[in-house]
Amino acid sequence: MDGHVNFTLSDRLRKSPYYESTLKAGAKTFTIYNHMIMPTSYEGAEADYWNLMNNVTMWDVAAERQVEVTGNDAYKFVEYITSRDLSKLQIGQGKYALITDEDGGIINDPIILRLGESHFWLSIADSDVLLWTRGLACGLGWDVQLSEPDVSPLAIQGPNHLPLMIDLFGNWVKDIKYFFFKEVELEGIPLIVQKSGWSKQGGFELYLRDGSLGGKLWDIVANAGKKYDIKPGTPNNIERVESGLFSWGNDMDIKSNPLELPLGNFCQLDKEAEYLSRKALHKIRSEGPSKKLVGLIVDGAPFIGGCASPWKVMSDNQICGKVSSAAFSPRLKINMAMATIDNGNNEIGSEVKVETPWGARSAKVTSIPFN
Amino acid sequence: MDGHVNFTLSDRLRKSPYYESTLKAGAKTFTIYNHMIMPTSYEGAEADYWNLMNNVTMWDVAAERQVEVTGNDAYKFVEYITSRDLSKLQIGQGKYALITDEDGGIINDPIILRLGESHFWLSIADSDVLLWTRGLACGLGWDVQLSEPDVSPLAIQGPNHLPLMIDLFGNWVKDIKYFFFKEVELEGIPLIVQKSGWSKQGGFELYLRDGSLGGKLWDIVANAGKKYDIKPGTPNNIERVESGLFSWGNDMDIKSNPLELPLGNFCQLDKEAEYLSRKALHKIRSEGPSKKLVGLIVDGAPFIGGCASPWKVMSDNQICGKVSSAAFSPRLKINMAMATIDNGNNEIGSEVKVETPWGARSAKVTSIPFN
Structure with a gap:
């Protein structure tokens, strides 16, 4: 609720x-x-x-904390933690990127800012990227310093x-x-x-x-x-939700992978630079992801507030996914939801049921964003 | 406040x-x-x-989440992340330990439980130890699996x-x-x-x-x-606070080191097993820590609630430390505080001033616990 x-x-x-x-x-x-x-x-x-x-x-x-990356291996390290190609990232430019681990799991989805040749900020969502990157850099033994600036x-x-x-x-x-x-x-x-x-x-x-x-x-x-x-x-x-902006911890986390999300433009799986999740993501690409994050338009009275705990998505009385974000749009006059749904029920136009806190509702799969 | x-x-x-x-x-x-x-x-x-x-x-x-550690290198890894000697940790036994990084900074202070020869839980305080340990293990390339069990x-x-x-x-x-x-x-x-x-x-x-x-x-x-x-x-x-139990995030964090805390019994800096913070902690030991976490008994009317933001500790109108936890004890009838204070003002019996939300108060350094 x-x-x-x-x-x-x-x-x-x-x-x-x-x-x-x-x-x-x-x-x-x-x-x-x-x-x-x-x-x-x-x-x-x-x-x-x-x-x-x-x-x-x-x-x-x-609360959008910055993880500051400096040191001789700073650029190599920032390339290493994402499948986004950063080779053209200029000083004075930022790019949205998914940080992914050796399994392809999403650690966070920051904006990466390049302040200097070997000076970056990761402007992060709600997970301790500083801890993960410090552990990783320490284990690798690379010349990278990681800290949280003021x-x-x-x-x-x-x-x-x-x-x-x-x-x-x-x-x-x-x-x-x-x-x-x-x-x-x-x-x-x-x-x-x-x-x-x-x-x-x-x-x-x-x-x-x-x-x-x-x-x-x-x-x-x-x-x-x-x-x-x-x-x-x-x-x-x-x-x-209208704009289709994802929230780490709600719509994605370490158990999600980039190929489940409609964020293909932000992943270059064949980029030149070495990156940690290459093997895992190539495997997922060749097998195909088993589920996808899609939009839902949900029938019934306007939602009161958002989605505070996942709502089940059902098809033929079987669980086929979960809603992670939701809102009633007072402008579009629709109930919107973002849901990760298994293959077979996640094509545009598919009909499913959603177990909302206000009862079961019919819903139709749509693309994101809503507006 | x-x-x-x-x-x-x-x-x-x-x-x-x-x-x-x-x-x-x-x-x-x-x-x-x-x-x-x-x-x-x-x-x-x-x-x-x-x-x-x-x-x-x-x-x-x-909310005390468990970080599960398994794999052939699980024991070696658990020894590696703490200065506590775990060589006698039996299956079916737990030990309180400070997890420390390459600078000696405290990542967390879990109870480490040994469930099997190569099977451990870190029962953690409020920081994403799972992320730090996963990064570290990945960088090291050791045979360690880290996950959050149900x-x-x-x-x-x-x-x-x-x-x-x-x-x-x-x-x-x-x-x-x-x-x-x-x-x-x-x-x-x-x-x-x-x-x-x-x-x-x-x-x-x-x-x-x-x-x-x-x-x-x-x-x-x-x-x-x-x-x-x-x-x-x-x-x-x-x-x-009466019992002198520390809270990670309040009384210690990644910028603290174990030698500032009265937790000597939980650190064996000369233990046999290899551990990440050995060099940093030996250096701090040989130079001596520059500050210490001590107790304070604070004058004046009973505190209303605890310490929601650090309170300054002053000596001769200079900042010499900060209070990180506080409470009025209805049993001991004293205002108690835990404070990290610079050398020169942290000996038992030293007198300092504390800037509480209810005005400046005189205070005396004491040992922890209070009861």
């Missing part, structure tokens, strides 16, 4: 540099992400959705982000290409400004490089945003 | 096999631990404390645990030594029963080996416990 529970704070659950600012701004609910407290709503999921869809919002996403992203997302970004940083932001970034200062605050963010509504992420200046950065953005009626926001479950 | 916030549920935050049972039993607050939702209170921290101190309680600690501990803790344990399992439980364990079945539920648990009040942990039977196990224990007035409980901050 979706819902909210009371959580006990502890130093083990780290605070963001923007934490006090988000409380003042009215953050209502939170989650834990990479051992950090991250806001998940202000006015409520649907009101926050419309703020994001129609205007511009600012998000505390400090870097905390603040996202500016929504269709009206551009005038605000120009006011803050100047006209050059108009010309920056998706996932490219620039090192800048804003009133003495060291930042990396990247065109990116966990929505499809357009925007930037400001990677704050000094956590002590979190409150100052929040206030600068909030004040500059007043004339554009900026609202505090968060990664929004409705928008991200 | 200590306190509670509303958290949004998500499949990414995994539910325990006892989750529904804990809700029915009245769990009031929760935390996230190893990506799982874990209850932190029922009647409130102090009422729960007295239930634990005076009687017997049952805790959902499924195992979820339920703790029975408190001075009156024994009659209940005898009713459930028989008289043999009286003779089992600390950290030793036995594989048993209880009404068809496969379990490992170990004398252990995260309190000093005595008790056992039942490692449930089939998550689908969580509700059944909870009910069996709760029903058998009725005649002993058993109460639902959780790891209790007051009791664990």
